[in-house]
Amino acid sequence: MPVHKDESGNRYVQAEAEVPGTPEEVWEAIATGPGITSWFVPSQVDGRVGGEVVCNFGPGMDSLSKITEWDPPRRFVADSRDGLGPDDPTVATEWIVEARDGGRCVVRVVHRWFMDGDAWDAQYEGHTHGWVSFFRVLRLYLAGFRGQSGAPVQVMGVAPEPRDAAWEAWTRPLGLYGAAVGQRVQTPADAPRLAGTVEWAGQPAWPEELLIRLDAPAPGIAHLVPHAMGGQVYLTMRLYLYGDDAPAAAAEAGTAWQAWLHEHFAPVAVPA
Incomplete structure (x- = not known):
């Protein structure tokens, strides 16, 4: 997604998706800690002006932002810095929910920052591609596991x-x-249990991505995607499990999958 520039000189990128649900249901998914945790990453939200949003992307990788505008169930804005260097800009992230006919909404996320040059353009363009991917998870969550x-x-x-x-x-x-959309998949006996139906199998620009609607180890969603960075490829698996047995199933699956990945690939170093 290209970087734009508004009348105030702010640079911005945005991504959006149409999803099922009322504005109130969609707001619950994108503006509360339990809602965001259910399709994105473990998060906490203090829903008020001045409140904090904390998103955890892994050990030692918390993203912190402070809410500057709060208008449920339509819009909120939170300011943050990515911590990527002394000159990284403060970024205002705006979330907008717009109602559509037929019990659907459009969700839009906009990242705005001010800089005279284009030093951070590629970084935030990458953010929007990431949102497009996660919006597919959000859509599947709202379609099958809403609330x-x-x-x-x-x-x-x-x-x-x-x-x-x-x-x-x-x-x-x-x-x-090589799994295709609509295909039933299941891991073999020598791997942790995972079974379900493929909902997304990449696109020409990024074929290496899978989104699976799960029925094992519990009802839920699996998202698998690799990211090349620093001469290595980070293999990221996220599972979102639902139902009464989900906490126990998640704990067991997390231990099993991390052990499997460490056996087959290099373990990830945890920041000090």
């Missing part, structure tokens, strides 16, 4: 580049390589 609190699992391994080779090395032993 349910999810028990999340986040695990990661590291493989050498290139990305496509790392993807094959990761997914082929799991019986997932």
Whole structure:
């Protein structure tokens, strides 16, 4: 998504998606801690002007922002810095919910920052591509598990580049390589249990991505995607499990999948 510039000189990028649900139901999913945790990453939200939003992307990787505008169930804005260096800009992230006919809404996220140059353009363009991916998870959550609190699992391994080779090395032993939308998939007996139907299987610009609606180890969603960075490929698996047994299933799955990834790929170093 291209970087734009508004009349005030702010640079901005945005992404949006149409999702099922009323504005109140969609707001619950994008503006509360339990809601965000159920389709994105473990999060906490103090829903008020001056309140904090904390999103945890892994050990030692918390993203902190402060709410500057709060207008449920339509819009909120939170300011943050990414902590990527002394000159990284303060970014205002705006979330907007717009009602549509037929019990649907459009969700839009806009990142705005002020800089004279384009030093951070690529970074925030990457953010919007990430949102497009997570919005697919949000859409599936609202379609099949709306209002349910999810028990999340986040695990990661590291493989050498290139990305496509790392993807094959990761997914082929799991019986997932080359899976197509609508296909029923199931991991083999020597891997942690995962079974369901493929809902998304990448696109021409990024074919290495899977979104699976799960029925095992519990009803839920699995999202698998590799990211090339710093000469390595980070293999990220996120599970969102629902139902009464979800917390226990998530704890067991997290331990099993992290052990499997560490056996087959390099463990991820935890920041000090």
